[in-house]
Amino acid sequence: MTMLTRRHYLALNTSLVASAAIPGPLWAEGHDPLVLKASAISQQIGPDQTGPTSLWGYNGKVSGPEIRVRQGDRLRVRLDNDLEEPTTIHWHGIRIDNAMDGVAGMTQQPVKPGESFLYDFVVPDAGTFWYHPHYRSWEQVARGLSGPLIVEDAEPVAVDRELTLLIDDWRLTENGALDEDSFGHGHDWSHAGRLGNWPTVNGSPQPDIKVKRHERLRLRLINAANATLFTLRPEGFTGVVAARDGMACPLQEITEDLVLAPAQRMDLIVDVTTQDTAILRLTGRENFVLARFPVTGDARTTQLESPVPLPSARLPEHLPVKQAKQVSLTMEGGAMRWLREAVVGHQYDMHDRPEAGTKLSGTDLAQHKLYWALNGTAGMPADPLFDVQAGEVVTLHLVNQTAFPHVMHWHGHHARHMRTGHWRDSLLVRPGETEMVTMQADNPGDWMLHCHMLDHQVAGMGSWFRVRA
Numbered sequence: 444m445t446m447l448t449r450r451h452y453l454a455l456n457t458s459l460v461a462s463a464a465i466p467g468p469l470w471a472e473g474h475d476p477l478v479l480k481a482s483a484i485s486q487q488i489g490p491d492q493t494g495p496t497s498l499w500g501y502n503g504k505v506s507g508p509e510i511r512v513r514q515g516d517r518l519r520v521r522l523d524n525d526l527e528e529p530t531t532i533h534w535h536g537i538r539i540d541n542a543m544d545g546v547a548g549m550t551q552q553p554v555k556p557g558e559s560f561l562y563d564f565v566v567p568d569a570g571t572f573w574y575h576p577h578y579r580s581w582e583q584v585a586r587g588l589s590g591p592l593i594v595e596d597a598e599p600v601a602v603d604r605e606l607t608l609l610i611d612d613w614r615l616t617e618n619g620a621l622d623e624d625s626f627g628h629g630h631d632w633s634h635a636g637r638l639g640n641w642p643t644v645n646g647s648p649q650p651d652i653k654v655k656r657h658e659r660l661r662l663r664l665i666n667a668a669n670a671t672l673f674t675l676r677p678e679g680f681t682g683v684v685a686a687r688d689g690m691a692c693p694l695q696e697i698t699e700d701l702v703l704a705p706a707q708r709m710d711l712i713v714d715v716t717t718q719d720t721a722i723l724r725l726t727g728r729e730n731f732v733l734a735r736f737p738v739t740g741d742a743r744t745t746q747l748e749s750p751v752p753l754p755s756a757r758l759p760e761h762l763p764v765k766q767a768k769q770v771s772l773t774m775e776g777g778a779m780r781w782l783r784e785a786v787v788g789h790q791y792d793m794h795d796r797p798e799a800g801t802k803l804s805g806t807d808l809a810q811h812k813l814y815w816a817l818n819g820t821a822g823m824p825a826d827p828l829f830d831v832q833a834g835e836v837v838t839l840h841l842v843n844q845t846a847f848p849h850v851m852h853w854h855g856h857h858a859r860h861m862r863t864g865h866w867r868d869s870l871l872v873r874p875g876e877t878e879m880v881t882m883q884a885d886n887p888g889d890w891m892l893h894c895h896m897l898d899h900q901v902a903g904m905g906s907w908f909r910v911r912a
């Protein structure tokens with residue numbers, strides 16, 4: 444795979460990049476549902492000289508429109524499927540009514556080409572969320588289907604402006620086409636997943652977003668990539684992390700690079716301190732400027748006082764951790780630690796797999812591109828990971844015995860990360876480490892729990908749990 448980044452990145456730096464189209468939000472008001480139409484589109488996301496890329500998008504663009512709704516409101520969205528294959532929409536991180544969770548084969552039938560589905564649900568928490576398909580998501584998300592869902596706080600937060608930055612990366616060929624040949628490559632599936640070679644923000648490469656000096660911004664960051672851990676460094680700003688995965692957290696001053704794993708969100712409250720151009724930089728593997736914030740004029744003459752924390756989420760203050768049911772989830776397999784054997788699980792959106800319930804050797808599993816297992820099953824197990832009455836408290840021990848990081852995501856609930864106290868719906872677990880999260884399982888239904896490195900999910904890392912009403 445040729446990396447586009449270096450050479451084209453230089454070209455990009457010297458050319459004039461069009462200002463970011465910060466998309467106008469779709470407001471969820473009134474009686475008619477909002478419409479999200481999924482279809483094939485073409486959009487300039489690559490380097491200027493390569494021309495537009497064929498993608499899939501909602502309402503004709505990548506990333507999908509920003510949906511805004513107020514906390515406690517009812518959101519109605521009609522999905523129109525104009526693709527040539529089935530799809531669904533999952534509202535990531537929303538403590539949603541189970542029937543509206545958008546998981547094909549579990550909470551709904553997939554929406555066939557030419558058909559529609561009405562999502563209708565109440566949003567209990569204010570914060571930064573996002574939406575994406577839950578049917579062949581490893582491919583549908585990588586082709587461009589995702590967008591921000593912003594739930595506004597009941598009381599406005601004291602900032603001058605908010606900016607939603609949906610960060611994604613793409614695997615483009617030298618001429619700017621989406622690299623389709625590599626979809627489903629066993630190497631990606633058994634290693635770190637489908638990593639891109641070309642990052643964008645809200646579907647634009649390196650957008651220019653005008654700001655003012657001493658302006659206070661709330662930056663809502665969303666990682667919509669299949670597999671990439673973004674390491675972010677804001678330059679020309681000072682500020683704090685104020686929320687993670689949509690939920691307020693104690694303010695934490697930004698003193699080091701911020702790691703944002705796939706599906707995670709992070710809200711920053713920052714003040715523009717430079718007089719020149721502030722930058723959101725991607726550090727690590729590539730040193731890449733994700734977005735530029737040219738400063739034009741002053742918002743005020745001096746910097747504001749320190750920000751105050753966001754209103755906290757409606758989650759239990761004190762979890763009875765000692766009474767929690769203890770559940771462990773062991774991640775195994777992948778390159779370098781190959782599976783010895785595992786039971787084949789179910790995979791709703793893959794049709795060429797051996798029958799569920801069969802125990803196979805790692806080599807045989809690999810023939811079917813099953814490389815990973817959760818508690819000894821590669822794919823969705825017949826029995827839930829846990830089965831509890833609504834209200835029970837569960838501590839999950841997420842044990843990573845593989846040589847790769849994983850980001851475990853559970854549906855319908857937030858859980859408290861025991862080491863940091865943060866409420867999460869998606870947690871990064873580094874190789875060889877164990878992390879614990881505790882949730883009050885109070886949202887009835889069957890819910891998925893899976894690795895949000897979407898190529899790992901399809902290659903075995905999927906499970907589910909049951910909460911009885």
Ligand code: C2O
Pocket residue numbers: 533535575577706852854891893895
């Ligand atoms: Cu963001 Cu199960 O997904």
Ligand code: CU
Pocket residue numbers: 848849850894895896899900904
């Ligand atoms: Cu993973």
